[in-house]
Amino acid sequence: MAQALRSQIRTGIATALAAESGVVAAYLFGSTLSADSVGDVDVAVLLDPERHDSQRSVDAQLHLMARLERVLGIPVDVVILNDAPLGLRLAAVRGLVVYSRDDTKRQAFVEQTTLQAMDSAFLRRESLRDVLSSR
DSSP states (O other), X not given: OOXXXXXXXXXXXXXXXXXXXXXXXXXXXXXXXXXXXXXXXEEEEEEOTTTOOGGGHHHHHHHHHHHHHHHHSSOEEEEEGGGSOHHHHHHHHTSEEEEXXXXXXXXXXXXXXXXXXXXXXXXXXXXXXXXXXXX
């Protein structure tokens, strides 16, 4: 993706999400960062954990998707990080921070995600070792 277009997308996302009081942070991730052309934009959004209601997560996702598509004029895929599986959370936080209202909450989420990924990797290795040693 051309640098000028990526910059325009970052600015549009930051501006739109600044008006959304429940949003803590947002990341660009996936093919959005590496592709030369734009098919759609992958945005991962961290909602304020103190205000987030998992029951309304789909509503929040659809609202943010529609808002960002209006602002950017291109298709946007939004992932709500609070409810995402570990692998997706890890991929997202390895992406590009495009908006952060609260760096302390954002960094706590990144730390929690990273620690969970490390624990998961350790448990997978141990399970594999157990399976292989029992043969």
